[in-house]
Amino acid sequence: MDKAISVEHLKFAYPGVDDTPDIVVFEDLNLQIKQGSFVAVLGGNGCGKSTLAKHFNSILLPGGGKVYVYGMDTSDPEKLIAIRRCTGMVFQNPDNQIVANVVEEDVAFGPENLGIASPEIRNRVDRALKQVGMYSYREHAPHLLSGGQKQRVAIAGVIAMEPKCIVLDEPTAMLDPRGRREVMDTILKLNAEKGITVVLITHHMDEAAQAQRVVVLHQGKVAADGTPREVFSQVELLHSIGLAAPDTAELCWELNKHGFDLPLGSLEPDECAQILYEALKV
Amino acid sequence: MLKDVTLGQFFPGKSVIHRLDPRTKLLILVGYIVALFLAVSWLSYGVVFVFLAVSIAISGIPLKSFFKGMKPLMFILLFTGILNLFFTQGETVLVQIWTISITLEGVIRAFFMVFRILMLVTGTFLLTYTTSPIALTDGLEALLSPLKKIKLPVHELSMMMCIALRFIPTLVEETDKIMSAQKARGADFESGNLVQRVKALVPILVPLFISAFRRADELATAMECRCYQGGDGRTKMKLLRMHGCDYGSFLVAALLITAVCVLRGFGL
Numbered sequence: 205m206d207k208a209i210s211v212e213h214l215k216f217a218y219p220g221v222d223d224t225p226d227i228v229v230f231e232d233l234n235l236q237i238k239q240g241s242f243v244a245v246l247g248g249n250g251c252g253k254s255t256l257a258k259h260f261n262s263i264l265l266p267g268g269g270k271v272y273v274y275g276m277d278t279s280d281p282e283k284l285i286a287i288r289r290c291t292g293m294v295f296q297n298p299d300n301q302i303v304a305n306v307v308e309e310d311v312a313f314g315p316e317n318l319g320i321a322s323p324e325i326r327n328r329v330d331r332a333l334k335q336v337g338m339y340s341y342r343e344h345a346p347h348l349l350s351g352g353q354k355q356r357v358a359i360a361g362v363i364a365m366e367p368k369c370i371v372l373d374e375p376t377a378m379l380d381p382r383g384r385r386e387v388m389d390t391i392l393k394l395n396a397e398k399g400i401t402v403v404l405i406t407h408h409m410d411e412a413a414q415a416q417r418v419v420v421l422h423q424g425k426v427a428a429d430g431t432p433r434e435v436f437s438q439v440e441l442l443h444s445i446g447l448a449a450p451d452t453a454e455l456c457w458e459l460n461k462h463g464f465d466l467p468l469g470s471l472e473p474d475e476c477a478q479i480l481y482e483a484l485k486v
Numbered sequence: 487m488l489k490d491v492t493l494g495q496f497f498p499g500k501s502v503i504h505r506l507d508p509r510t511k512l513l514i515l516v517g518y519i520v521a522l523f524l525a526v527s528w529l530s531y532g533v534v535f536v537f538l539a540v541s542i543a544i545s546g547i548p549l550k551s552f553f554k555g556m557k558p559l560m561f562i563l564l565f566t567g568i569l570n571l572f573f574t575q576g577e578t579v580l581v582q583i584w585t586i587s588i589t590l591e592g593v594i595r596a597f598f599m600v601f602r603i604l605m606l607v608t609g610t611f612l613l614t615y616t617t618s619p620i621a622l623t624d625g626l627e628a629l630l631s632p633l634k635k636i637k638l639p640v641h642e643l644s645m646m647m648c649i650a651l652r653f654i655p656t657l658v659e660e661t662d663k664i665m666s667a668q669k670a671r672g673a674d675f676e677s678g679n680l681v682q683r684v685k686a687l688v689p690i691l692v693p694l695f696i697s698a699f700r701r702a703d704e705l706a707t708a709m710e711c712r713c714y715q716g717g718d719g720r721t722k723m724k725l726l727r728m729h730g731c732d733y734g735s736f737l738v739a740a741l742l743i744t745a746v747c748v749l750r751g752f753g754l
């Protein structure tokens with residue numbers, strides 16, 4: 205099985221309250237995510253990123269079409285626990301996903317729910333905490349940790365369940381630059397070393413640039429899909445849906461408007477500098 | 487000002503008392519309270535007091551923390567003391583002012599009553615100071631689990647307690663933030679009469695409640711994502727286990743209760 209998540213003709217609408225019409229989020233969305241890949245999902249506010257993420261582990265069920273997670277239909281109630289074991293979720297606000305008032309007890313929460321034997325839980329908790337670099341904080345109270353540390357504890361809580369896929373819904377939105385770096389490093393490491401499929405919802409272009417694939421959502425449809433280079437060189441398209449390309453691409457694009465002919469796909473400042481150097485050399 | 491709530495405060499440590507099983511500590515606390523209420527004389531109070539004093543000494547918790555925790559109870563203690571002092575009938579009148587008299591019996595009774603409350607509270611503090619909140623809820627859940635048979639939602643209650651303990655610091659911090667924000671806009675919480683002060687709390691409580699509901703909603707989703715389905719089929723990372731020192735402690739507690747009962751039998 206090489207497809208982790210498969211969204212087929214997904215339809216979804218939030219029911220309207222009283223007389224207001226339903227809020228239609230997706231009309232016909234198709235998306236496949238490969239096992240072991242690192243996919244970033246971009247999109248403007250309210251375009252349905254969180255709604256999509258909640259379809260990946262049966263928190264929301266499709267109003268039409270199907271969502272398959274490792275071949276399991278998310279609308280099959282029998283598969284519910286198996287699906288949630290496969291795909292872990294990390295949310296934006298770390299405070300609202302930590303259950304216990306000791307770090308290690310919180311990480312143990314998921315495995316405990318799965319009914320795993322005590323010694324094995326202990327092993328998994330220690331392993332998960334080491335993987336996110338929070339082992340030395342295992343006996344701390346979560347509310348005394350920094351935002352980045354809390355978010356890493358939340359990630360440990362998810363990987364202690366040994367999922368094949370992690371979906372992160374704007375995990376860095378509430379963090380300072382340092383916390384963001386800590387969380388990004390952790391995610392990249394999990395993807396590279398453990399082969400965990402990562403779906404990262406974000407609005408930071410530099411984070412999306414570190415993914416293998418970028419999917420841009422707009423009005424419930426996939427507006428762009430490809431490697432970061434491919435997607436970020438479509439600067440006009442990104443602008444038309446209210447997003448900005450990374451600064452490097454933006455700079456080259458602006459220069460192109462004034463008669464240059466630079467490639468837009470550069471993602472790193474060094475790379476961009478090299479392009480500029482080449483262009484200005486003559 | 488909200489930072490120093492001592493509710494459920496825990497001082498980590500390595501003493502025997504810290505290492506006891508939470509169930510042991512809970513049961514011994516119950517036994518201790520029973521002994522306290524069975525005690526009727528100086529001697530039996532003395533026995534219970536020695537038990538408490540030795541326990542505190544073993545725990546290594548500084549006495550200061552007990553006094554600090556006692557502060558909010560000052561009023562109740564004073565009230566009990568004064569009530570007993572003035573309204574106990576007795577033979578030996580010590581002081582007579584107008585129609586109010588203070589009798590020797592009153593003094594003794596007031597002393598005992600205050601002493602009893604102090605010992606009760608100190609004993610409870612010793613439990614919460616030496617037991618992590620998680621261990622405490624685990625212990626309670628284990629002790630109350632027979633009640634599941636009569637459909638009492640024991641697991642749910644202990645989960646609620648656990649989450650409440652987890653979110654107290656978060657909500658306290660949030661209250662502080664909201665208060666600062668309202669103060670910055672000119673809100674005044676410190677002056678005015680009672681009605682005005684209560685009214686001033688509304689702009690704090692409304693945002694606090696809204697945020698608490700939002701948190702609860704998000705937390706519920708997060709718990710669902712982590713496969714939470716209630717207490718059935720759930721295991722624990724840390725199993726509660728009784729050791730030699732637990733049995734030893736039970737023995738000491740049993741001795742305490744027996745001693746107090748025997749003393750009571752002799753009318754002491």
Ligand SMILES: Nc1ncnc2c1ncn2[C@@H]1O[C@H](COP(=O)(O)OP(=O)(O)O)[C@@H](O)[C@H]1O
Nearest residue numbers: 218227229247248249250251252253254255256
């Ligand atoms: N629980 C809900 N009830 C009704 N409408 C909702 C709910 N959650 C989100 N929406 C609406 O659905 C749309 C998509 O929301 P969301 O998936 O949260 O977007 P994003 O995460 O991309 O910002 C928005 O228009 C939002 O107002």
Ligand SMILES: [Mg+2]
Nearest residue numbers: 253254373374
């Ligand atoms: Mg969102």
